[in-house]
Amino acid sequence: MRIARIAHPQGVAFVAVHGDEAAEIAEHPFGTPTFTGRKWPLADVRLLAPILPTKIIGIGRNYADHAAELGNEVPAEPLVFLKPNTSVIGPNVEIKIPAASERVDFEGELAVIIGQPCREVSKAKAMGVVMGYTIANDVTARDLQKKDVQFTRAKGFDTFCPMGPFIETEFDPSDVRVVTEVDGEVKQDGRTSLMVHDIPSLIEYVSGIMTLLPGDVILTGTPAGVGPMTAGQTVSVTVDGLGTLTNPVANR
Incomplete structure (x- = not known):
């Protein structure tokens, strides 16, 4: 559906x-x-954004090529961070560049939507708690991320989590193409099969830390090719089988 x-x-x-x-x-x-x-x-x-979650759980450096391009090691365990639900916007809504940052990057990703309350879910049963999948853009103020070390401010600004356009409930996420374009030029082109930690592993790990509620979102990481956006540009993230999420970029 x-x-x-x-x-x-x-x-x-x-x-x-x-x-x-x-x-x-x-x-x-x-x-x-x-x-x-x-x-x-x-x-x-x-x-609109297809869901308003109680929380958004991001997974950092979950593609080896992306970790390498930023000079980071691939983590042995999933690198978890949170984005506030106030960062969520829907298709065609402007991503706002805050004055506090001189570099704001796009990060196209596959997003997992949780369908039922759960905690300590085993990897074997993890896919049973999934409602479906959508597209997300984990917008990041890269200069603030480097300055702060922790990720909260860099990833938490209003408009920094575009999602949509739909949730697909019948979808195989194991090996699909994820492409990000800026003004029609391809910047990222990866496949979910290249994730370091697959979706069942992520659900097992995250649900071992915190209770997941219906509508909560896990962002599964971004492939290589991340880069800056500027006001006046348009960013589109396409995941095969899920469609395309497009957002214009503007100054706050």
């Missing part, structure tokens, strides 16, 4: 997308969704 979150003439709703039509989901999309019967043409609604 393809799930989205939309703004429609009467408010905001979760919907299931079938072709060019959006069917309203009653209450929430977790478990087995039920429907209200209301429908809209996709052309008449605005796509």
